[in-house]
Amino acid sequence: MRDLLRLHLTAAGYEVQVAEDAIAAGYLVLRSPPDLIISDVNMPHLDGFEFIEALKADKSLPEIPVIFLTSVEEGDHRGKSLGAVGYITKPVRADKLLALVAQHVSGGRTPIG
Numbered sequence: 001m002r003d004l005l006r007l008h009l010t011a012a013g014y015e016v017q018v019a020e021d022a023i024a025a026g027y028l029v030l031r032s033p034p035d036l037i038i039s040d041v042n043m044p045h046l047d048g049f050e051f052i053e054a055l056k057a058d059k060s061l062p063e064i065p066v067i068f069l070t071s072v073e074e075g076d077h078r079g080k081s082l083g084a085v086g087y088i089t090k091p092v093r094a095d096k097l098l099a100l101v102a103q104h105v106s107g108g109r110t111p112i113g
């Protein structure tokens with residue numbers, strides 16, 4: 001899934017960094033805060049909601065728009081309470097992904113997925 005997202009976003013001109021889990025993503029965000037985070041709800045160590053809650057607890061980080069990637073809609077309420085700007089359901093439609101990202105990031109900037 002990460003490779004598919006990277007392929008679509010890179011082809012659209014975005015610089016993309018990917019992480020295999022929330023811990024690796026956290027290091028990337030702390031090192032260089034991205035313009036957007038696409039977080040899978042289901043991840044090892046921390047789920048996507050816990051990951052974003054941990055980032056929001058760090059007041060040294062800027063507000064970063066978040067899009068949750070999920071196979072179900074059940075997280076909609078919890079994600080909204082975390083300030084999610086959108087959801088992408090699996091299987092991912094490239095047109096929906098790119099439209100949602102374009103609403104929150106100008107071309108060539110760095111989303112983390």
